[in-house]
Amino acid sequence: MEAVNQMSTVNFDNIPTTINEFFSAEEFAKMTEYEKQHLSSLRQNFEALKRAGLPIKPPEFMLRNKAKRERTNITALPLTDSSDGSDAEWTPDSERAKIAVQKKPFKPTFKVVYKKNATKKPPPPTTKTKVKAKKQKMEEMEEEDDPHVYPFRTKRVTTFMSLIIPEDDDFLYTAFDLFVDCEECNMEYITDCPEHGPLKNVYDSEVPPTCKKGENPDYCRKTLPQGLVIKKSKIPRAGLGVFATTLFPVRSRFGPYGGRKEMDRYVAHESGYCWQVVHDGKPSHFVDASDPKESNWMRFVNCARSEEEQCVTAYQHKGEIYYRAHKDIYPGMELLVYYGDSYARDLGIQTQKVGSLESTGGYPVNMQQDNDDNGPFKCHWCPFVYFHFIDRERHMKRSHNEEYTWCLQEKFACHILKLQEGKVSCTPKHTNPSDREAFVRGADDESLPSNFTCNQKRAINIKNEQKNNNTHVMSLDFNRFNKMGKKKNVISHFVSQDSLSRPSNYIQETEKDKYLMNLSSSHLVYYTDNAVANPNYCLQNHCTEKTLGNCKSDVCAEYDEKDNEFSVRKETCTGEDLNQYKVCGKECAQSIKLIQKRTHMGEKPYKCNLCGKEFNHSNDCLSGHKRIHTSQKPYKCDVCGKGFTQNINLSRHKRVHTGEKPFKCDVCGKDFNDRSALSSHKRIHTGEEPYKCDDCGKGFTQYNHLSTHKRVHTGEKPYKCDVCGEKPYKCDVCGKGFTQYNHLSKHKRIHTGEKPYKCDDCGKGFSVSNNLSSHKRIHTGEKPYKCDVCGKGFTKSNDLSRHKRVHTGEKPYKCDVCGKGFTQYNHLSKHKRIHTGEKPYKCDVCGKGFSDRSALSKHKRNHS
Numbered sequence: 001m002e003a004v005n006q007m008s009t010v011n012f013d014n015i016p017t018t019i020n021e022f023f024s025a026e027e028f029a030k031m032t033e034y035e036k037q038h039l040s041s042l043r044q045n046f047e048a049l050k051r052a053g054l055p056i057k058p059p060e061f062m063l064r065n066k067a068k069r070e071r072t073n074i075t076a077l078p079l080t081d082s083s084d085g086s087d088a089e090w091t092p093d094s095e096r097a098k099i100a101v102q103k104k105p106f107k108p109t110f111k112v113v114y115k116k117n118a119t120k121k122p123p124p125p126t127t128k129t130k131v132k133a134k135k136q137k138m139e140e141m142e143e144e145d146d147p148h149v150y151p152f153r154t155k156r157v158t159t160f161m162s163l164i165i166p167e168d169d170d171f172l173y174t175a176f177d178l179f180v181d182c183e184e185c186n187m188e189y190i191t192d193c194p195e196h197g198p199l200k201n202v203y204d205s206e207v208p209p210t211c212k213k214g215e216n217p218d219y220c221r222k223t224l225p226q227g228l229v230i231k232k233s234k235i236p237r238a239g240l241g242v243f244a245t246t247l248f249p250v251r252s253r254f255g256p257y258g259g260r261k262e263m264d265r266y267v268a269h270e271s272g273y274c275w276q277v278v279h280d281g282k283p284s285h286f287v288d289a290s291d292p293k294e295s296n297w298m299r300f301v302n303c304a305r306s307e308e309e310q311c312v313t314a315y316q317h318k319g320e321i322y323y324r325a326h327k328d329i330y331p332g333m334e335l336l337v338y339y340g341d342s343y344a345r346d347l348g349i350q351t352q353k354v355g356s357l358e359s360t361g362g363y364p365v366n367m368q369q370d371n372d373d374n375g376p377f378k379c380h381w382c383p384f385v386y387f388h389f390i391d392r393e394r395h396m397k398r399s400h401n402e403e404y405t406w407c408l409q410e411k412f413a414c415h416i417l418k419l420q421e422g423k424v425s426c427t428p429k430h431t432n433p434s435d436r437e438a439f440v441r442g443a444d445d446e447s448l449p450s451n452f453t454c455n456q457k458r459a460i461n462i463k464n465e466q467k468n469n470n471t472h473v474m475s476l477d478f479n480r481f482n483k484m485g486k487k488k489n490v491i492s493h494f495v496s497q498d499s500l501s502r503p504s505n506y507i508q509e510t511e512k513d514k515y516l517m518n519l520s521s522s523h524l525v526y527y528t529d530n531a532v533a534n535p536n537y538c539l540q541n542h543c544t545e546k547t548l549g550n551c552k553s554d555v556c557a558e559y560d561e562k563d564n565e566f567s568v569r570k571e572t573c574t575g576e577d578l579n580q581y582k583v584c585g586k587e588c589a590q591s592i593k594l595i596q597k598r599t600h601m602g603e604k605p606y607k608c609n610l611c612g613k614e615f616n617h618s619n620d621c622l623s624g625h626k627r628i629h630t631s632q633k634p635y636k637c638d639v640c641g642k643g644f645t646q647n648i649n650l651s652r653h654k655r656v657h658t659g660e661k662p663f664k665c666d667v668c669g670k671d672f673n674d675r676s677a678l679s680s681h682k683r684i685h686t687g688e689e690p691y692k693c694d695d696c697g698k699g700f701t702q703y704n705h706l707s708t709h710k711r712v713h714t715g716e717k718p719y720k721c722d723v724c725g726e727k728p729y730k731c732d733v734c735g736k737g738f739t740q741y742n743h744l745s746k747h748k749r750i751h752t753g754e755k756p757y758k759c760d761d762c763g764k765g766f767s768v769s770n771n772l773s774s775h776k777r778i779h780t781g782e783k784p785y786k787c788d789v790c791g792k793g794f795t796k797s798n799d800l801s802r803h804k805r806v807h808t809g810e811k812p813y814k815c816d817v818c819g820k821g822f823t824q825y826n827h828l829s830k831h832k833r834i835h836t837g838e839k840p841y842k843c844d845v846c847g848k849g850f851s852d853r854s855a856l857s858k859h860k861r862n863h864s
Ligand SMILES: C[S@@+](CC[C@H](N)C(=O)[O-])C[C@H]1O[C@@H](n2cnc3c(N)ncnc32)[C@H](O)[C@@H]1O
Pocket: 150, 151, 152, 153, 157, 233, 235, 236, 237, 238, 239, 240, 241, 272, 273, 299, 300, 301, 302, 303, 304, 305, 347, 349
């Protein structure tokens, strides 16, 4: 308080901002403008605080011994840290060299990190800093009176969330944010990444004025941004947690962490909701979110138990704590951050690393990662996450059928070996013994011990059959198995040692192994000819190959409409049936007919569980489509490098480079490089508007037009500006905001009068090409848009939609202030200005503002 009073009497005029006195002429000349400005800001800040009487340390560069530097012609000490005694050299050049350099492939630490700020790049931890951090941690541990695990809210939580090694964070004043990490291209840039742009800020929701901060215990929940939900954590006994309901892509930034500033270390220890903030290398204060009335939603984010689980990383920036997504956060995933070793230890979290897919060569061998029955269950091959194990299995089976089947076979093979060696036992899933006996051929083999389970018996029988050179063998080689569904000749293949040998940790006996084992057993079908196969796979392939005309037998596989998949119908499936069942020859299960019928009837049984889009075939279309959600783009254009989710899209794209336009409109002769573009163009001629808005009935020729339109009703504004959260492109004439730059450019033509699109017939100019196209219909007389009630024709689809409301009396555009309805959106916009007092139309003579253009025109007449 004293310092503040003093500050008000300090004269801040003439605060020195020059920095050249601290550098040699040569050094100074090498510096960029950014560097100069930044250092000058630091000096300015320092001088101001010093004058105010605060005990402030000068920035590093001001401590440099200029005389010595010039004498020895050695460049300055590193800006990063002098306190560690490092004698590494700093030069503007070396600093610049850090900009836009390739970093090591990004690997999120199972730690919190520091934001690289304007002045410094974090130093690699030297022995001294490590010792310092360790010492500090030990001191903290000594202070803790009870270092045991505290179940949620039943015992005291004694520690706070902390960032590891203190790094300077000039949160008082920084002019620039140099060195921005881009995790997508593994580079550092002086400003935002030119390709991937700035971090995607996820702002807290605006809290209604009725819910007062400091008064309402619901305050923190009201700050929850869209796309997140607070509910019971998947971590046992962790209380509530925060889950995503929409995709938050990598680089999404949440925060800052809201809470009360707490200086008292003891209080912070007790809180359980505190982050420690560091300034100038030393602990500064805590942000305490224990009070829901004073904090934000981030207080509900729980501590990750493994590196795999951690999806946001905490870091400090300008004295505030933020969480940044270091991987895509998919709907259903819980936001989990690492609280720091000390806190994690108190929560009983072991911080050892859990094997990842990467480390196992991409095979789905990591059963530990989600061995917790509480889930969530992550797909082994893509970022989808499910709450239920069964859903994950279903997904993997559908979308990664090849890999999944391979795995089942591998697993099953391993089990057979282990069973043979007596190393494992299986617990069959089927509890009804008759089902089991019926399904498992050979289960009644008297020669086998009675305590053997059906799976064991079956496995041994298979093995015996192999030995006896019986024709019933298992196909365990995935590649061959894969082809089997497509080729008509069935391939016999014995279990090979080779296929059993990889990967080693795959044979772990876990609950999931057992489950998969049972799953595989319920999907194995025997052939009299020569193989064992998965009907699911075969039937699907038959279906996609459309070789279904000759399906005869209705034996043991059926299509489950609800689940969209095939399953073995155990109750009718006897050993005999199985022996008769020929999948890959001529005979198929009846259910294929069902699928085929659906396909021919235009039914689309495969539905994307994220967006609901439907497809005929699961394997190709749906899995390709799903890459839209996972952002996987494996098909790259060799000309421009652009990536695509599906090969077909790449082929289509390539025509942009070749100029090929193979699709011609038979009405007007216009060429298109893409069939769907031609189809939607044709609707101009037919007036067809297949995409109807459920709310107002308005029709659209294209689906994306409908999607955009729907936002009128939902109020959704998906394009958020990172700076102002809204419409970043403002018109400097009328102030109108736009979500996209090209919309602003188009809009500006209203003010400049620019009309680049000219009509060949009458020379009339238009500011946008669409208006020219519909104008041309005046000359051609074409009125493609017909009202189906009165038959009236319109040149523009908008005019028709608007006209239709004459018949329906509909007023779809409602004012959210007074509830008045309007037939047209622009009438509503105009009306809203009554409430907002906005007057965007200014008289260029007297400057008077008007809420609508006609009022301005009327007014202008007074001047003329
Ligand atoms: C910042 S709060 C997180 C929100 C908390 N779950 C709630 O419902 O308010 C921290 C507390 O959540 C619980 N918690 C967070 N992560 C946990 C974990 N991995 N295991 C057990 N408890 C956890 C602990 O009780 C911890 O003190």
